[in-house]
Amino acid sequence: MITSKSILYNRGGLNLEISIDLQESIFKADVLIEALKYIKQFYGKTIVIKYGGHAMIDESLKEKVILDIVLMKYVGMNPVIVHGGGPEITEVMEKMGKKSQFVNGLRVTDAETMEIVEMVLGRINKGLVALINDHGAKAVGLSGKDGGLITAQKCKSDVDLGFVGDVSEIDPEIINVLDKEGFIPVISSIGTCDGETYNINADLVAGEIASALKAEKLIMLTDVRGILRDPKDEKSLISTIKVSEIERLQQEKVIIGGMLPKVEACEIALRGGVKKTHIIDGRISHSILLEIFTDSGIGTQIIA
Template identity: 45%
Template sequence: MKKQDAMNRDWTATARTLSNALPLLQRYEGATVVVKFGGNAMGDDSAMDSFARDIVLMQQVGVNPVIVHGGGPMINKMLDKLGIKSEFINGKRVTDAATVEVVEMVLSGRVNKRIVQAINAQGGRAVGLSGKDSNLIICDQTNPELGFVGTPAQMDPSVLHTLFEADTIPVIAPLGVGRNGETYNINGDTAAGAIAMALKADRLLLLTDVAGVKDKTGEVLTELTPTQISALTDDGTIAGGMIPKTETALAAIEGGVRGVVILDGRAPNACLLELYTDHGAGSLIRTDKP
């Protein structure tokens, strides 16, 4: 009897959770959510399956999800395997012609198709592409010293709208095409931000390996404005690898994205917790209120 009582309590809690989520389910119906997927969450099969299940669920309840992925560790492994040595300038890899070929092979091939397969295995319908397809991302060279590293200059998201209409989830490798047909490697966060801006997305979720933006005591700051981000950067609270993520967030908000969340992609159901619970997950950055 005690076992049955415990099961009844679990079912009741589940039903209550679903009921409480209703306003948020309605809030995001028809919304576009761009998710930057990377870090340690990509390396574990069970984490990949959990992420894919969450994305399929999001689509089932009316969200248009777009996945933009990285793949740095996989690129490094392949470069090592092929004996291609990399030079670095100020900590940034110089991407020469041989390196960009490997980058495209790994990102558009193995990494992209693994995510597509995981989503399809959970009952979704995903299609893999890169920023080169349908001229989704046209790039300018970021810095001649870095070689084939690009900065998004023009966006054409029409192919993504076509996929939305076909109930298909785009999975995008962060590559772009130059004005003369060159292939450019793009930072994954930068590519996700550019795509979110082009779609005027409701949310950009930057999944990373930390819980969010933290204050000087190590506590996660759950809500931030651009003004606060600037102050925290100026006083050194935001530093290191968090700086480019917050820069992406600020650019996205300036470009019309309603909110950007930096959250821990290793946490189970991170995307669902952010969208469909009152407490959310990670650090929500949105425009200063007038």
């Protein structure tokens, strides 16, 4: 007799009465088996994660992102985290009575603002490292100034943006050393050139680092489902885009605003030898695991 706490389990010709708890356990086991082929496929591979958006602010989501990354490390992958900190920088500047100015989406960064940027990114970096370490993995925080990781050049613009830079060169040696020693690198988007420090768009830094590492994947966390055919309709998600389609989608105003640097980062990575890039919704719980370890994945993948 099937009770309210049991169900009929039918698989392989068997009809068994099992508890709901057991059914849930079987479902979890099936999920692990689905993940197994991806664990094998990505074992020993480098995956660069651009960490940003709501998942950096919401404490519950932040915890889940860190757990995803720790799990990746424990099953033999080499995650590399790149982060910015735009909203936090703006908040601190407001508290200090300094107004943020933007030109074409880029923060005008004078010497005082650069000090604030470096301070805030350093604080975010230490917080992420501490969270990872608290969950049993080993992380090391870096900025692009460490080990000559990111050589910058002043951003070319019609308006002088101050200490805003572009990536000139990536030297991945320090990342490779940390990977070999079992550490997770956590990198803030600051570069240096001729003794000066530059604030660089974290999306582009992630793309350049993924390219330099010849990573298996680049995953960009954002606050939308992915690239939407209609930006006002989240059901219009485009699941796969080829690099050859990007220019047309930009002309059609499908790729606009904050999505532009993310797509550019994916393009940089793919042209540098990265196999797949993904723009996913960081508001979804365990979004990284859903992308890496499930058949369906989430978000938009951009491929060569």
